[in-house]
Amino acid sequence: RASVYAVTPTPKATPVPPSPTPIAYVMPYPGLLPTHPLYFLKSLRDRIIELLISDRVRKAEFYILQADKKLGMAVVLSEQGKADGAKRAFTDSLSHRTQAVAELENSKKNDVTIPGFILEKLTRSMLKHREISLSMSETTLELDALFTRVEALSTNPVQFSP
Secondary structure, three states: OOOOOOOOOOOOOOOOOOOOOOOOOOOOOOOOOOOOOOHHHHHHHHHHHHHHOOOHHHHHHHHHHHHHHHHHHHHHHHHOOOHHHHHHHHHHHHHHHHHHHHHHHHHHHOOOOOOHHHHHHHHHHHHHHHHHHHHOOOOOHHHHHHHHHHHHHHHOOOOOOO
16 A cells, blocks of 8 residues: 655745836937036026926926936936936926926816826836936835826826827
């Protein structure tokens, strides 16, 4: 008569999950850096353009672009070892993202149709911001709060434009 015994399986090494794939979002060229002598002209131009845009959705799109440029500046300044300038650019980037979300929220309150591509662009931009922030050991608490606001915008019925 043969006896059968249960064999205790030996634990296998669990594979380390691969690093998350980078967010597929192309950052715009930041242009002149704050260290350039003519940077004040670029800032002045951007403020004038901001004042001239009256459509809230287009203004939100402008703020997304500005946030992306500031984030690009932060990366370049950080690589150059200019931590103070990089920190200021990160802060400015987050400020522009907050303005973009606020413009879209105001548009939604006024029953303005928010095109789907704007919400998608904002979401991808914010994911890229989070990715870069984490790689540079920056905090993402304020960015996470913005994510919940953007999610609230997209849970309401949004008409997607072609």
